[in-house]
Amino acid sequence: MTNTSSGTLTDVARTAVEGRCPVDHSAFTSPTGCPISPAAAAFDPFTGPYQVDPAASLRWSRDEEPVFYSPELGYWVVTRYEDVKAVFRDNLLFSPSIALEKITPTSDEANSVLAQYDYGMARTLVNEDEPAHMPRRRALMEPFTPAELVHHEEMVRRLTREYVDRFIDSGRADLVDEMLWEVPLTVALHFLGVPEEDMDTLREYSIAHTVNTWGRPAPDQQVAVAEAVGKFWQFAGTVLDKLRKDPSGHGWMPFGIRVQKEQPDVVTDSYLHSMMMAGIVAAHETTANASANALRLLLEHRDVWEEICADPSLIPNAVEECLRHSGSVAAWRRLVTDDTTIGGVDIPKGAKLLIVNSSANHDERHFDQADDFDIRRDNASDHLTFGYGSHQCMGKNLARMEIQIFLEELTRRLPHMRLVPDQEFTYLPNTSFRGPEHVWVHWDPTLNPERVYPAVLSERQAVKIGEPSKNTIARTMQVDALDRIADDIVLVTLRDASDRPLPKWSAGSHVDIDCGDVSRQYSLCGHPDDRTTLQIAVLHDPESRGGSRWIHTSVSVGDSVRMRGPRNHFKLDLDADRYVFVAGGIGITPVIAMADRVKAAGRDYEIHYAGRSRDSMAFLDRLARDHGGHVRLYPSDEDTRMDLTTMFTTPVEGSQIYSCGPERLLTALADATAHWPDDTLHVEHFSSTLEQLDPSEEHAFAVELKDSGITVPVAADQTVLQALRAANIDAQSDCEEGICGACEVPVLDGEVDHRDLVLTKSERAVGKTMMTCCSRACGDKLTLQL
Structure with missing residues (x-):
């Protein structure tokens, strides 16, 4: 481990000269005997800086001591992006079994209260090990898929509209108390399928579970918390019994009851009871807190707020950046099942980990200018707020939908809303979930847009269900x-x-x-x-x-x-000795930018440019001015044509060929350079050559998702991308025609039938990546790192 000291550099130097280490090794040592630095010894997630801003409070750790032992918690703390993601990825070495364990042991008196209610919270999808976890996850996944979540959009919109209606003319509101706490809870209860008459009672109990599991209630508070948790457990069972009498309705619990009839060994009675209780908390508090964090963050960055007010299409990525920058899930816990190493630090079997994904989301090693709030950040959705791998949050897309709709409604109806100045933001003390208890805002009701433009109430922004590309x-x-x-x-x-x-x-x-x-x-x-x-x-x-x-x-x-x-999917390699640029018609556009760059680098190059006539050929003046003798023109009306076969008869070592133009030119050039070394030729296509999948010509196959722990079937008339979406797997995409490269994923095993126009010949031969919108498996299976 890295030792750090709270003393000055002069103190450190002096003690080193005197032969003494600046760290007092006698004070603390970790279970491995490694000395604990003063910063690690002082770490307390229940008070002070961590509660205000977990990521900022651990900047010292990311920079100096990314894995450290906390004697205050009795946990090893992991703070860098790659380390946190690696722990999430391996759910066998890093068991989730302690994810819901009480981080603060409760008193015998509190335990006695829980026993009176027959409290028996069992393993759920959050803290369940294999081999039990994945069969249950697969069996219960369908209601969380984008296709199913579409049905909840109108309900979320209706609730959001109703709650905003209540305070729209008041000029002042606490967004948490008056909207952001209640709406996600009501959505969660609807999603679960809880009967309307039982919703109010369940609302009363939900917060107790969070305090009981992740908080640090004082001994005199533990009995009251246990009482609320016991009532929550008992009433959840009552509601479940009611649903069993008629499980035909919508909702995750009725769905689970129906699945139980088909798979009784996978979905048991005790499992449904635990799922009922855990599902309310998981679907409610994380979304409520994330929404409050997002509104506070956006209103603190007034220019960004005004930008999404003017352009609602930015909302999906704004949501993703809010989840990265100020997510509601600060940390998770894992149990180490064998001796291992994390970030170069030896971790013993049986150790407990606090993996701080909020810190990982601010790691400069993965996110440029990580502390900046940038809604156009192109890798914002790499955040680990939803976790990663086989235990990634199943409800992630429901949460995304809700926050998008909240922002859409408020930016449209209250664009002039501002934070009440000088308010103090407070948080419920716990290690893992965070959101301000209050967010006070104010505005002038006379400026409400709907007073002068009632049609604003009928406007609507399309909701993106799933990870935004x-x-x-x-x-x-x-x-x-x-x-x-x-x-x-x-x-x-x-x-x-x-x-x-x-x-x-x-x-x-x-x-x-x-x-x-x-x-x-x-x-x-x-x-x-x-x-x-x-x-x-x-x-x-x-x-x-x-x-x-x-x-x-x-x-x-x-x-x-x-x-x-x-x-850029037509990247220029500047390591070549010589460049040949071949352009046809409007294909000169990328070529001229490449020629400018090669010239600036002082490399040898030539430009061959064909067109119908000089009048139809762009940039002739600029080419003459900037590239002069390097250019050869081929206007068709002057009977000058490229003889590609002659031009490329003999391969020239160290050469690279770049071409853009009509398909007939690119095809002819590929034929003319077929005997040149692989990856000499680089082309950019104007249009896709993909055709509709013909199931009579295709075959079905499976894709194993290594990080998610599931295998997804791909039908003969289905793309890999479509299959991933149907399985609720976040999948990037854009053109879906095989020409933009947005849907590229790593391939770990299996032979790919490449059908894109992005990868080079050698990249295809290596077979380590594929485009999920078009490419398929040659055989029966592919293994992807997803």
Whole structure:
């Protein structure tokens, strides 16, 4: 372990010179005999900085001592992203069996109270080991899938609207007391299928379970907490008995009762009782706290709040960034089943771990500028707030739906809402779940939008059920200039509508532009160092599917357009000795940016550019000015054509070939360079070549998800991506045509039938990755790291 000292550097130096270690080894040692640093000895998750901001309070640990022993808790504490994720990934070495264990042992008197109520909380999906866990998880998963969650959207919207209606004209509200506590609890009870007449009673008891399990109630409080927990347990059983009489209704509990009839050994009576109680807490408090954290965070960052008010499409990724930055689940616990090493620290069998996922979510090693609040962060959904692997939260997408709807309703109806200044945010002391007990806001009711524009009440933003794709993070751009640079080609210059700096990009990158009802990809051709504008060149293609026609006929200077990206799946390798660029028509767009970069790097290169005529070929002036003798033009009307076979007769060592253009050019170039070394040729495609899956031509197979511990069947007429979504597995995607690379996942085993237009020949041969939207298994099974 790393030793740290609370003394000054001078103190440390002095003690070192005197031959004494600056850490008092006699004070504390861990169970392995390793000395405990003063910072580790002082760690107390029940008071002080950890309760205010767990991630900030453990910055010292992430930087200096990422795995340490806490004598206050008797736990080893894990704080870095990769270490926390590794613990989540391996549910055999790191058993979840202590996840619901009382972190503060209760008194005999409190235990006696629980016994009076026949309290018998058994293992649930949260703290159950294999081999029992996964069969139950699979059996009970269906109500949590996106297809099933769609049915709850209207109920969540109705409840949210009703609660906002109660305070919309008051000008002041505690969002927690008046909305964020009650709505998630009511949603949880509806989701479970609890009868309306029993909801109020269950509401009274739910918080006691959290305090009993993760809190530190004083001895004189433990009896009262135990009394509430016992009543909660007893009444949950009463409600369950009522549901057993007629399990035909909607809800997770009726579903579980129906499954029990088919699989009585998997879903037992005691298991249903425990699930009933744990499900209310899991579905309620985590979402209530996450919602309160999100509203506080957004209102503290006023510019971001106003941005999502103006552009509700940003809400799904804003939710994801809120969950990362200030999630409601601060930490989980695990039991080590064998001697092991975490982050270079030896951990003995039987050790207890506090894995602080809130700290992991602020690890600079995984998240750039991790403490910043950035709703356009492209890896926000990598957060570990929902856990990871086979024990990842089943209700994650219900929580996402609720928070999205809360934000949509409040940004639309109360965009002028602000935090009441100088309020103190307090938290219920516990190690694992956090959210402010109160969030006071105020506003001027006379400015409520619905008073002057009643139609605002009927507006609605589409809810994203599931993990938002990093490639759907949009920004509003303004058209700064439209310059005709060739026949039927316009150069479009875009700038951020709010004058924020634009993302960095590299040669070969493209952006996605919403062109009316369709989205199209366009390569960037400006200067990567320019953070104020982006440029795309668009051909008015007579065969257009709507994108280029829309830009040429419907867009004017000053208009706003929606843009996603930049992204790069046509990356330039700058380690080559020589470059050959081959462009056809509008394919010159990414090529010219690549040529600019190679020239700046001082490398040898040549550009071959074909088109119908000089008048139809873009950037001729710029090519002549910047690349001169490196350029060879092939206008068809001048009887000059590329002889690819001759050009590439002899392979040249150290060369790389990059090409973009019509499919006939790319196909001919692939044939002409077939005898060149693998991965010499790199191409970018304009359009997909995928066809509809024909089940008579395809075969079914299975994908084993190594980290999630499940095997998902893929039907002959189904893509891997569709199968993953049906199994409630978070899966990134965008174009779903095999040309954008958004759905790429690691392959651990099995032969892939690659059908994308993204991977290189050698990447396909190695077979370590695949695109789930189109590629399939050659055999009966693939193993993916998901």
